[in-house]
Amino acid sequence: MKKLINDPADVVSEALRGIELAHPSLRVDHEHKIIYRADAPVQGKVGIVSGGGSGHEPLQGGYVGMGGLDAACAGEVFTSPVPDQMQAATKAVDSGAGVLHFVLNYTGDIMNFEMAAELAAEDGVTVETVIMNDDVAVEDSLYTAGRRGVAGGILLNKIAGAAAEEGRDLSAVAEVSRKVIGNVRSMGMALTSCTVPAAGRPTFDLPDDQMEVGIGVHGEPGRRRLPVAPAKEVAAMLVEPVLADLDFTAGDGVLAFVNGLGATPLIELYLMYGEVAAILEKAGVRVARTLVGNYFTSLDMAGASVSLLKLDDELLRLWDAPINTVAFRWGV
Amino acid sequence: MKKLINDPADVVSEALRGIELAHPSLRVDHEHKIIYRADAPVQGKVGIVSGGGSGHEPLQGGYVGMGGLDAACAGEVFTSPVPDQMQAATKAVDSGAGVLHFVLNYTGDIMNFEMAAELAAEDGVTVETVIMNDDVAVEDSLYTAGRRGVAGGILLNKIAGAAAEEGRDLSAVAEVSRKVIGNVRSMGMALTSCTVPAAGRPTFDLPDDQMEVGIGVHGEPGRRRLPVAPAKEVAAMLVEPVLADLDFTAGDGVLAFVNGLGATPLIELYLMYGEVAAILEKAGVRVARTLVGNYFTSLDMAGASVSLLKLDDELLRLWDAPINTVAFRWGV
Structure with a gap:
């Protein structure tokens, strides 16, 4: 194996250190392995939390920031984050307007985000969940019931992030998210x-x-x-x-x-x-x-x-709207 | 060899087709394999032409645009472009303010850019050349006398591009370019x-x-x-x-x-x-x-x-200035 790493067990935590040092616009909770936009929670704005296994960079941390996600939970490589992570992120980005969970359709992610949503509800946070399942290749798969969630998730991050940024409420951001998923x-x-x-x-x-x-x-x-x-x-x-x-x-x-x-x-x-x-x-x-x-x-x-x-018209306008993240930056 | 290509002989021309189709802000001269910013020549602005062998993408075409290069000449993979290409590009981006050539220090590139500068002079274009040689690894190399030009060229593109965009004259843009190279x-x-x-x-x-x-x-x-x-x-x-x-x-x-x-x-x-x-x-x-x-x-x-x-202060300000290229886009 030829990789620019130290101990294989430390890859995710050490990459998170690099991301935090490289990007002052982000804040990292190292204990929970969460990447936040530095100004989260944004008052009055619906929070958006995503996450998933590491190894897909710039997913998801690269889409955290103004006009994108509020928090990304990093699992171990190709492994779902655990409910504690998503619970902590959900609580941290909620300004009272509720939080949207973006989940790619893998069984582990679905299960853990579901549990996190229940825990967040106990914390008093209103959570809506949308599930990306854009891969037409196969029905059901090694880690998935139904279609897998793949690169369409990037477009969801951008468009729903813009909708949240312009002040739409939780159900409206969920609605445009479902439009993206359908399209x-x-x-x-x-x-x-x-x-x-x-x-x-x-x-x-x-x-x-x-x-x-x-x-x-x-x-x-x-x-x-x-x-x-x-x-x-x-x-x-x-x-x-x-x-x-x-x-x-x-x-x-x-x-x-x-x-x-x-x-x-x-x-x-x-x-x-x-x-x-x-x-x-x-x-x-x-x-x-x-x-x-x-x-x-x-x-x-x-x-x-x-x-x-x-x-x-709506999706086009939201795609073109300003964004300031590591992977996408325009209009600012 | 596992690559997403068709005939190996067509890799560069077919990639240029993709770049042109993907980015309406760019214009491609397919005969000469040159990527232009679509609005070149920009009146009153010093033109900047770079180029080199293909295979280093997003170099150099990804740095063409507002606040970056005016034109990038694409050679075959790992092969210098020929003087005809740089001559055509130099003429096309000159609005009367002169043209700066950015060359990475490889013997073929140096020779061909030199010849192009002479041809451009015959066309009545004033050309200045700056040579990037930032690689501290070795003195002299397989294709280079002196130090090789490597990733520092990216920073040169950005900073000198910003200096040209703010209307500095040819010698002033060359001067800040030499400061980048020195630093x-x-x-x-x-x-x-x-x-x-x-x-x-x-x-x-x-x-x-x-x-x-x-x-x-x-x-x-x-x-x-x-x-x-x-x-x-x-x-x-x-x-x-x-x-x-x-x-x-x-x-x-x-x-x-x-x-x-x-x-x-x-x-x-x-x-x-x-x-x-x-x-x-x-x-x-x-x-x-x-x-x-x-x-x-x-x-x-x-x-x-x-x-x-x-x-x-100067380099920091020019680095932060707006740019609108494929590889770098901010402030717009």
């Missing part, structure tokens, strides 16, 4: 496995001439294992199931998002975006906004995912 | 090699238990090949030579920059930043600004570099 679909593929530091060896085996199409972000089996194909064909294998799942030709265009899984360099992601854009044009889907980069990674996995979000 | 030092290391698409196999061999300290961004030999060490020790191996080369305790603090080489995930880069920050604190160096991420990559190489830039 976004994703699918990914991997060229290589990844190595969890504590395990010290690749999570799964993928021969030198094979790729896995429809893979999950922890290496959960996808739809098919195939010989490595040209980018043009790979793009079609990702975009077509997404287009088949929802009509993206209606509405005010889409946000097209090519995400890298960690070890795939940007030059390949842009090449992939060119292929995705060509397929969308042929399918009569108008691209209104784009996002290309490593925004939801799986440690050192090589590969990419494609997400499409169907936009309307 | 920045870098050193890098790799855990793995990288694979140039046209070659189809790793550029060099690096055994499973070894790392190369002081490596160049094309895999040029560094100072030492050593057994893989904990991040704490790796950080010291990079920071200490940088601190030994320039006094960073004087002045108004430093910009501390941990750069990933492409395949190293962000969780490791933040962990490294924590180690770098601890060493700087012990050395009495005050960190005023930070940058952590994959900003100057070497295809799919795993590894990192550390750059320090000594700041003063």
Whole structure:
């Protein structure tokens, strides 16, 4: 295992130290492994708490800040945070306007966030939960009942964060969150496995001439294992199931998002975006906004995912609204 | 070779297509492989042209835009662009205020930019050239006489771009560029090699238990090949030579920059930043600004570099000034 780490047991806590030192706009609760925006709780604003296993950086801490999340709970690598973490975060970001929990659809996360919501209710905090399940690759999976939550969560963070920032109430922020979830679909593929530091060896085996199409972000089996194909064909294998799942030709265009899984360099992601854009044009889907980069990674996995979000005036405006986080910063 | 590409011969042109489609704020001259800010030439503003081999994305196209470069010339992977490209770019971005060439210190780039500057002079454009040579690892190298130009070039792009944007004349922008070059030092290391698409196999061999300290961004030999060490020790191996080369305790603090080489995930880069920050604190160096991420990559190489830039009021203000590029966007 070749990694820039010290003791594998300390990877998450040491990365959190680096994040805190690098970004004065964030505050880290090291005991609970929570990244907060430094000015939380923001008076009158609905709080937004997310979290999940580490190893997907910049998820979720990179989306904490003005116009994004109020707190992100970091689990161990590829492991759900525990209810105590989410309870502490929920209490800390509540200014009385209630708190929204963003959960990616993995069984451990669902269970632990549910428990945290109950504990928070006992603390007197009103909590609503929304669950991202954008991965069209498979129904049910290694760690999931139903569809997995993947890169669509990034778009949820941004759009719901903007809605909360403009002062909407809890049910209104939950409502726009559900609109995002209803309008976004994703699918990914991997060229290589990844190595969890504590395990010290690749999570799964993928021969030198094979790729896995429809893979999950922890290496959960996808739809098919195939010989490595040209980018043009790979793009079609990702975009077509997404287009088949929802009509993206209606509405005010889409946000097209090519995400890298960690070890795939940007030059390949842009090449992939060119292929995705060509397929969308042929399918009569108008691209209104784009996002290309490593925004939801799986440690050192090589590969990419494609997400499409169907936009309307409201989603477009909230996407464009100012944000000041580590991963997204514009308008400020 | 596992890459998201089509024909290896088309990687650069197809990535440029993706960049153009993804970013309406950019314009691409496909014949000359040049990325322009869409509104170039900007009347009255000094133009800034950079470029170099592809494979280092987001370098240099990701730094084109308001407050950054006016044009970036893309060579083939790890290969200098040719003088025709820089000549075309120089002519296109000149509004009469002259053009600055930013060159990283590699022999091919130096030679080709020099020739382009002569051709541009014949076209009636006044050109000044500044050469980035921030890598303290070695004197002279595989493709370089003197020190190599590495991640310090990112900081140059930002700061000189801001100086040009605020309307300084050619010699003043060149002057602040030389101040950046005088104040920045870098050193890098790799855990793995990288694979140039046209070659189809790793550029060099690096055994499973070894790392190369002081490596160049094309895999040029560094100072030492050593057994893989904990991040704490790796950080010291990079920071200490940088601190030994320039006094960073004087002045108004430093910009501390941990750069990933492409395949190293962000969780490791933040962990490294924590180690770098601890060493700087012990050395009495005050960190005023930070940058952590994959900003100057070497295809799919795993590894990192550390750059320090000594700041003063002027450099700090120019660093903080608004920028609107693919890689950096703030204040707008």
